[in-house]
Amino acid sequence: QVRLEESGGGSVQAGGSLRLSCAGSTNTYNRYCMGWFRQAPGKEREEVASIRSDGSIRKYADSVKGRFTISKDNAKNTLYLQMNSLKPEDTAMYYCAAVPVLTGMPWVCGAGYSYWGQGTQVTVSS
16 A cells, blocks of 8 residues: 655745645655646546656646646655646646556556545645
8 A cells, every 4th residue: 555645735826836746655666657637626637747657758738738847756755746837727636646567567557546645735826
């Protein structure tokens, strides 16, 4: 069982920045692919960004490309999401998630995120 805990959320004005962190209880972060999701009231959950276990491949939703950066420090068991040029439409609860790589194939992420944090609120005012 892996516990994930997000931090770094808050309230900012449009154009501002925040950095979210996701600390994990495992010391084998390098065996997990991870992602950031968000969900606004009345909307479906959206995958914002994902990163492979070794950090070599990163993907972003079109809505955040060029503004958000996902990164992973396996030595610190921490996932980050740097959010710049924030917009009111970025307002949501943000969650981190993790899925272990396949046994014997560390370059392949498992199917479906297995572990989730409790979320951290991000509010962007205009």
